[in-house]
Amino acid sequence: MxxxxxxxxxxxxxxxxxxxxxxxxxxxxxxxxxxxxxxxxxxxxxxxxxxxxxxxxxxxxxxxxxxxxxxxxxxxxxxxxxxxxxxxxxxxxxxxxxxxxxxxxxxxxxxxxxxxxxxxxxxxxxxxxxxxxxxxxxxxxxPGRLAWIGVGVWALGFAFETVGDHQLHRFRTDPATKGQVLDTGLWRYTRHPNYFGDACVWWGISLVAFDAWPGILTVLSPVVMTWLLAKGTGKPLLEKDMAERRPGYVDYVRRTSGFVPLPPRRREHP
Known part of the structure; x- marks a missing residue:
């Protein structure tokens, strides 16, 4: 119906x-x-x-x-x-x-x-x-059950995005961390907690629409947003010359998930 x-x-x-x-x-x-x-x-x-x-x-x-x-x-x-x-x-x-x-x-x-x-x-x-x-x-x-699940996904994403941005702002404005790589807080689990959070926000909002027919027909909208963040103008563009500007970034990339938060991989010691 x-x-x-x-x-x-x-x-x-x-x-x-x-x-x-x-x-x-x-x-x-x-x-x-x-x-x-x-x-x-x-x-x-x-x-x-x-x-x-x-x-x-x-x-x-x-x-x-x-x-x-x-x-x-x-x-x-x-x-x-x-x-x-x-x-x-x-x-x-x-x-x-x-x-x-x-x-x-x-x-x-x-x-x-x-x-x-x-x-x-x-x-x-x-x-x-x-x-x-x-x-x-x-x-x-x-709104039905799926819509309220969407609100939960939105809240998760909003928290990731807000906290990630706050941690990065605090790191960048601290003279003691100039030239270093942020690898604490949410940034320990993903190189882009703000982009991951942004994707969750749009999937959450979209779930509110998917809750009733024909909302699911707009599914390409959050797909496009997620692709842009993870593969398009978001993550790849930001990381393009990061290794040149921050010497420790190569090691950070090796041990830290690029998008979805995951436990960091162990450092390799010589």
């Missing part, structure tokens, strides 16, 4: 896409003003919040109130915290090296090249990954 107001959901899709365009359009204008395209990273979390809020307003009277409020809360708490964390981390810094390298090889206008390669790509991914959020807003039944 279809537990979705299909007509209203389909009618809302162009409006949520417009929301993504507006968020990233404003972000692009801000980036041109401040001379840093790194501000788009702050807009990543805020864009998901804006999409969730738009779908929440459009689904009033169509979707179940408890489910709508639950999905909005999960998305907003995650997105606002992430935006705040990235804004705090980048305060006082110049352009992100990733974007500087991208614009350095631009065949024409660097800003238009960044608009095409960064903003349009990020906008398409944002809208696609947020489909479980959008669909859940229009589901007509209250």
């Amino acid at each position: 279809v537990e979705l107001d299909t007509g209203s959901f389909l009618a809302a899709l162009p409006l949520t896409a417009l929301t993504v365009v507006l968020v990233l359009g404003v972000t692009f204008a801000v980036a041109l003003r401040v001379g840093r395209h790194a501000v788009v990273d702050v807009a990543w979390g805020l864009g998901f919040v804006a999409v969730a809020a738009t779908a929440y307003l459009l689904s009033a009277g169509d979707g179940d109130g408890v489910r709508r409020t639950l999905v909005l809360a999960l998305t907003a708490v995650w997105g606002l915290r992430l935006a705040w964390h990235i804004a705090r981390r980048s305060r006082g810094h110049g352009e992100d090296p990733r974007y500087a390298a991208l614009m350095a090889k631009a065949p024409g206008n660097p800003n238009l090249y960044a608009l095409r390669k960064v903003y349009l790509t990020q906008g398409a991914v944002m809208w696609f990954v947020s489909l479980p959020v959008q669909l859940a807003m229009f589901q007509t039944v209250g």
Whole structure:
């Protein structure tokens, strides 16, 4: 049995896409003003919040109130915290090296090249990954057991992401650890607790949508997010030249799981 107001959901899709365009359009204008395209990273979390809020307003009277409020809360708490964390981390810094390298090889206008390669790509991914959020807003039944399991998965991921970010911030701001590798706390079990947590957050939110038919049809959204974090623009890009900047990183990679938290392997002694 279809537990979705299909007509209203389909009618809302162009409006949520417009929301993504507006968020990233404003972000692009801000980036041109401040001379840093790194501000788009702050807009990543805020864009998901804006999409969730738009779908929440459009689904009033169509979707179940408890489910709508639950999905909005999960998305907003995650997105606002992430935006705040990235804004705090980048305060006082110049352009992100990733974007500087991208614009350095631009065949024409660097800003238009960044608009095409960064903003349009990020906008398409944002809208696609947020489909479980959008669909859940229009589901007509209250959350069941799978939805509450999803809340638990979300909580696990949010804890990993928040604690991991806090541990890394504390490590980076300590002069005594300059040039060293963080291998304590959650970072002892995975090289990327924040990325693992991010993946869990989106699987948790998606489970809320999977709880009622046809939510499972959006399963590719969390799959894409997980792939980006573990194999795409997340982990591989961050680790690309880490060994050159931190001498102990090669050994850290050898003994520490790359994504899913696992007990560390023993050090090999000569």
